[in-house]
Amino acid sequence: MTALWKSWERAVVPLFILVGWEIVSRSGLLPAALLPPPTVVLHAWADWVFGFDETAQGNSGRWLADALSSAVRVAAGYGIAAVSGILLGIAIGWWRWVERTVEPTIQMLRPVPPVSWIPLAIIWFGIANKPAIFLVFLGAFFPVLMNTIHGVKTADRNLIRAASMMGATERQLLRHVVFPAALPSIFAGLRIGIGAAWMLTVTAEMVAVKSGLGYVLWDSYYFLRYDLVLASMASIGLLGYATDGLIKLLMSAALHWQHGSTLQSREG
Amino acid sequence: MASIELKNITKVFRDAKRKRDLLAIDDVSLSVERNQFLCLLGSSGCGKSTLLNMIAGFEKPTGGSVTVGGKPVDGPGADRGMVFQQANLMPWLPVWENVAFHLRLKGWRKADRRAAAQEYIDMVGLQGFENHFPAELSGGMSQRVGIARALLLNPQVILMDEPFAALDAQTKMDMQEELVAIWQKQRCTIVFVTHSVDEALVLGTQVAVLTSRPGRVRELIDLDLPRPRDITGQQFNDHKRHILNLIREEGMQQRREAKADPVPAGRQGAAA
Numbered sequence: 190m191t192a193l194w195k196s197w198e199r200a201v202v203p204l205f206i207l208v209g210w211e212i213v214s215r216s217g218l219l220p221a222a223l224l225p226p227p228t229v230v231l232h233a234w235a236d237w238v239f240g241f242d243e244t245a246q247g248n249s250g251r252w253l254a255d256a257l258s259s260a261v262r263v264a265a266g267y268g269i270a271a272v273s274g275i276l277l278g279i280a281i282g283w284w285r286w287v288e289r290t291v292e293p294t295i296q297m298l299r300p301v302p303p304v305s306w307i308p309l310a311i312i313w314f315g316i317a318n319k320p321a322i323f324l325v326f327l328g329a330f331f332p333v334l335m336n337t338i339h340g341v342k343t344a345d346r347n348l349i350r351a352a353s354m355m356g357a358t359e360r361q362l363l364r365h366v367v368f369p370a371a372l373p374s375i376f377a378g379l380r381i382g383i384g385a386a387w388m389l390t391v392t393a394e395m396v397a398v399k400s401g402l403g404y405v406l407w408d409s410y411y412f413l414r415y416d417l418v419l420a421s422m423a424s425i426g427l428l429g430y431a432t433d434g435l436i437k438l439l440m441s442a443a444l445h446w447q448h449g450s451t452l453q454s455r456e457g
Numbered sequence: 458m459a460s461i462e463l464k465n466i467t468k469v470f471r472d473a474k475r476k477r478d479l480l481a482i483d484d485v486s487l488s489v490e491r492n493q494f495l496c497l498l499g500s501s502g503c504g505k506s507t508l509l510n511m512i513a514g515f516e517k518p519t520g521g522s523v524t525v526g527g528k529p530v531d532g533p534g535a536d537r538g539m540v541f542q543q544a545n546l547m548p549w550l551p552v553w554e555n556v557a558f559h560l561r562l563k564g565w566r567k568a569d570r571r572a573a574a575q576e577y578i579d580m581v582g583l584q585g586f587e588n589h590f591p592a593e594l595s596g597g598m599s600q601r602v603g604i605a606r607a608l609l610l611n612p613q614v615i616l617m618d619e620p621f622a623a624l625d626a627q628t629k630m631d632m633q634e635e636l637v638a639i640w641q642k643q644r645c646t647i648v649f650v651t652h653s654v655d656e657a658l659v660l661g662t663q664v665a666v667l668t669s670r671p672g673r674v675r676e677l678i679d680l681d682l683p684r685p686r687d688i689t690g691q692q693f694n695d696h697k698r699h700i701l702n703l704i705r706e707e708g709m710q711q712r713r714e715a716k717a718d719p720v721p722a723g724r725q726g727a728a729a
């Protein structure tokens with residue numbers, strides 16, 4: 190009984206919203222075209238995915254291709270951001286001279302919103318995958334970097350002492366002590382970063398790319414297809430949720446040692 | 458040849474914030490023979506940890522020299538095992554990986570590390586907890602892991618900084634007994650920091666009584682008491698009385714100095 194309830198728990202709020210939305214948009218408070226009810230959105234979405242009755246017109250049956258091209262941009266930009274953010278973050282956190290030489294520049298670049306790079310990204314990389322990947326990188330890089338630095342700086346000095354007592358070289362300290370000690374913090378950065386990554390892919394696709402979920406969203410807006418706009422939004426939300434879930438899975442595998450020792454480890 | 462030589466060690470801590478220096482250790486010379494069990498006994502803040510950290514290589518003396526096994530100390534190394542006051546285990550590694558951490562650094566294969574760790578896990582009586590994580594251990598068990606980890610280095614010298622201070626009386630007694638048994642079996646030199654007179658007298662072959670601020674060796678006492686030590690025996694209590702007297706005199710002298718010179722240079726706050 191409780192297990193059954195547990196599996197439904199996370200569906201309660203979305204269901205509530207959907208039902209309320211359906212009622213509001215069918216009640217005629219707003220013109221139906223401005224807020225299509227969920228059933229209409231679902232219909233258009235289903236056709237976008239499976240292509241059975243051309244409701245989604247030119248997009249009919251093309252969902253997987255659209256989702257995939259967005260996902261590839263996220264994966265590429267995010268991957269580069271994660272690797273470089275972690276490596277640079279460890280260097281900045283560990284070596285004072287790296288911190289002194291690199292950090293001021295980074296702190297100056299950080300407050301510049303990634304979207305303000307769009308003009309330059311288009312000039313540099315043209316209209317294709319690259320500007321989107323670049324933007325995704327910018328969005329995910331800073332959270333990963335900042336959290337890695339924090340994780341390294343707050344690593345327990347006594348653990349480093351213990352390891353150097355056992356003969357660890359500096360490289361070994363970084364690999365066997367500092368990196369695992371910073372891992373909880375690194376994962377916090379990775380999770381913030383994945384949200385930023387989706388946000389920026391969609392933004393880039395709305396402006397600088399001619400494919401992907403963001404492109405469909407913006408294109409449908411021009412054609413007054415608000416059902417498809419909403420279906421795109423829902424798709425992005427769903428994919429973002431799924432990738433975050435993936436990272437959470439990875440995190441609980443990597444941080445399984447925290448089980449029972451922290452508050453967050455209580456959640457299933 | 459002596460195992461550990463401290464020659465005229467002084468240690469000054471620069472206090473940049475308060476713009477004054479703190480003389481933590483003042484001209485300490487000690488020489489510890491092989492297979493001795495030296496207890497450093499002193500009150501809180503007298504510089505015991507500082508002294509031990511200099512032998513470990515975590516701190517550099519301001520003056521004087523430290524040699525271990527004839528070689529000058531210039532940084533931490535696996536020839537000296539250290540057991541810390543807090544066990545300082547890697548929380549992301551299970552017990553056996555913590556014990557075998559040194560072998561991990563040496564690039565041993567997992568199966569070999571696992572096998573090598575077992576001997577030391579057995580030695581400290583942690584069979585059955587090999588795959589537990591540090592967060593799942595009690596304080597006493599964590600300390601055992603720390604001891605096993607130091608023993609696996611098979612070092613000529615083991616340094617221990619109040620390893621049992623946080624344990625309850627019963628566990629502490631058990632661990633002391635075990636430690637003596639291990640020391641007798643492994644034949645290594647131990648330097649053991651404590652602020653408990655009883656602990657020093659139960660464990661040591663020698664006790665160095667330290668004065669506080671600055672830390673000096675007030676007296677080096679050889680203990681030739683039979684083991685297991687009888688804490689109610691005549692000899693034990695003679696030693697205890699003697700040491701307590703030393704400490705009391707020391708305290709009185711400090712108070713006298715404090716009265717004569719209320720804000721002594723190089724001293725933090727009021728004298729204890």
Ligand SMILES: Nc1ncnc2c1ncn2[C@@H]1O[C@H](COP(=O)(O)OP(=O)(O)OP(=O)(O)O)[C@@H](O)[C@H]1O
Nearest residue numbers: 470471479481500501502503504505506507508652
């Ligand atoms: N890194 C440091 N910087 C400045 N002062 C220090 C530092 N480490 C220790 N001290 C000072 O040196 C003195 C001796 O410290 P130490 O930690 O060696 O004492 P201790 O005998 O181990 O005390 P306890 O029994 O409380 O552990 C203290 O007055 C302390 O304030």
Ligand SMILES: [Mg+2]
Nearest residue numbers: 505506507618
């Ligand atoms: Mg201490």
